[in-house]
Amino acid sequence: MIHMIAAVDQAGGIGRNNHLLCHLSADLKHFKKLTMGHAIIMGRKTFESLPGILPGRRHIILTHQEGYCEGREGISVYHSIDSLYSCLDEDQEYFVIGGASLYTAFIDKADTLYLTEIAATFPADTFFPMVDKTQWYAMSCEAHEADEKNPHDFTFYHYVRKVSEACDSEISENLKDI
Structure with missing residues (x-):
């Protein structure tokens, strides 16, 4: 299963100069909770923006640079989307964590x-791809107000892709209880 995870501002911005747009402590904790124990897929620039290897997660990096991170434990490197995608095990869960080109390739x-979704707009140079929300169900939504550790209002959304009309009807029935 492939999940995509990102913090986006109201204009779809996700970053500027290879940094997050803002620091939301709750979002970083949410990210850790969701990705722990799973493989995370990222581009080279996203990997280089991390403070180091994130514990408890296998790192999969896509780069055109030959020999990049060769032999580093806990890291797998691929040089094309096709080669990366063909090596994914359908029984495993993967989280695409950035950057923009990987989000676009995997959407x-x-x-x-x-x-x-952050209730603010920031100067950004990197954007999440447009999401056609008619193709997705919002399975959960959890709003949070700004506080001392989170300077902006934000909402955690979990969207699930619509699959078929029969499945869509079953999901819609189940959503009535939420």
Whole structure:
């Protein structure tokens, strides 16, 4: 199963100069909770923006640079989307964590989206791909107000791709109880 996870501002911005747009402590904790124990897929620049290897997660990096991180434990490197995608095990869960080109490459392959929607707009140079929300169900939504550790209002959304009309009807029935 392929999940995509990102924090986006109201204009779809996700970053600027290879940094997050803002610091939301709750979002970082949410990210850790969801990705712990799973493989995370990212581009080279996203990997380089991390403070180091994130514990408890296998790192899969896509880069055109030959020999990049060769032999580093806990890291797998691929040089094309096709080679990366062909090596994914359908019984495993993967989280695409950025950057923009990977989000764009995987948006049609993703089963779920975990989006933290920030109630603000920032100067950004990197954007999440447009999401056709008619193709997704919002399975959960959890709003949070700004506080001392989170300077902006934000909402955690969990979207699941619509699959078929029969399945859509079953999901719609189940959503009535939520």
